[in-house]
Amino acid sequence: MILIFCATFHVMLVSGFSLNDQVHQDPPELFCMTEDKPRINCKHEIQDYNRILWYKQSKDRRMQFLGYMNVKDGYPENGVKVTITGKATKGETCTLTLEGVDLSSSGVYFCAATYQGVNLNPAYFGRGTKLTVLEDGRKPTPPTVKIFPPSPNECRYKDKPDWKIRKTLVCVASGFYPDHVSVSWKLNDEDVTDEVATDPAAKWDKNKKYYNITSRLRVLAKYWFKPEIKFSCIVHFYNGEKNTTHPASISGNEKANIMTREKYLKITQNAKVSYSVLIVKSCVYGALVCFLVWKLQSSSRKRSK
Template sequence: MNFNRCANYEAYFGQGTKLTVLGQPISLIPTAIKSINVLKGPVLPQCNNKTCLVCVASDFYPDHVSVSWTHNFQNITDDEFQVSTDAAATAAAKKDGKNYKITSRLMVPIKDWVKPNINFTCTVSFFNGTNNIKENKTFTTKGIDNPGMTRESYIKITQNAKISYTVLILKSCLYAALVCLLVWKLQGKRGKQTK
């Protein structure tokens, strides 16, 4: 079998076994994660009123990594938080060989974003050939004095406005009915006096 024909192709077996055939023998010296950062992304319409945090782990080899998130040091499993992680680490060509990077995005509800001292931690688990090494980075919210108009505050304001408007209409109707009653009584008295 000619292995040169298969060089640099990846093959997948089953639900997660991956085989990478390398063209030339190279020394497989694992390189631990050199950089992990959590960055705040903008509030985007497709985030459904949520703020996106982006975790980027880079400069590691081989590409055996997994990414997880915690909220105040508790594992994120709630549907309120949406996590979107790259399906696999991507290779970045370097002069001294190949290194990989992976990104993961966490959608944070506004109600958690505007509170101070909420911790979101991105943990990257890296298999170096013999052991799993965990690296993490924590992002702590500072809180926002004026977060702008959130959906919750908009609903509350509009409900209060509807109630106030309804009360004003009812008061106006009662006032109009009272005025009509007084006018009718006065006209009745005038009619009696003229007779």
């Protein structure tokens, strides 16, 4: 095992860790109907590599080996309805064709380049092709995108050092089909990647029969309280022919419901005064009740005598 590990590590050092960038798949996304025979192409630029492996990753992340091509001969796995044609050498194209697809054929398909002569050579993967087999009669539907401002109760204090508190904006894309989407954020015209949290995958609404996805952006409060800053959420949707963009924007709000130190002190001072007045009124009321009780008792004694 140590010998195998060292040999593999040596090959990776010689070849470089970035050889995945030399394995190309086309197209990156693909729709088809059940009667179609979708084709996925793979090409690599790695010297001496002459074997292409094909895999399918289902939505539950399991990988299925579909077959491989040695130089110019394709070898599909038994029971897998695919054909593998073309060539596996540098600069040539190897094509995976899916036969008899159904809804379960949806997934991400990967090719990987390796060398068929030495088993210790690593395999370098392409970026994958996301395939969706459309339900009968359904057409791609783009998303509706909305941005929701931060809650007024989230980190309301404005007087912390450097305003290091943060506000959370929420972007919701809903009503789209299928789930070929990605989400990005911008502050004015600048891309933002820090403090962005997007759902790892779109969620299927089984009642409405559409997908939804949510992304959250946390920004420093000093940005949110500047109306000249525009926050944009851009949803990229593949419609079967090209990627379309669906943006939504919201501007900062300097009149947001914040709690400054002065406002906090004023509210607490007013509360103290109100509480003191309430205590005084209670005492006066108690004294009045005691006086009335005493008067009633005195009148009662006089009548008895």
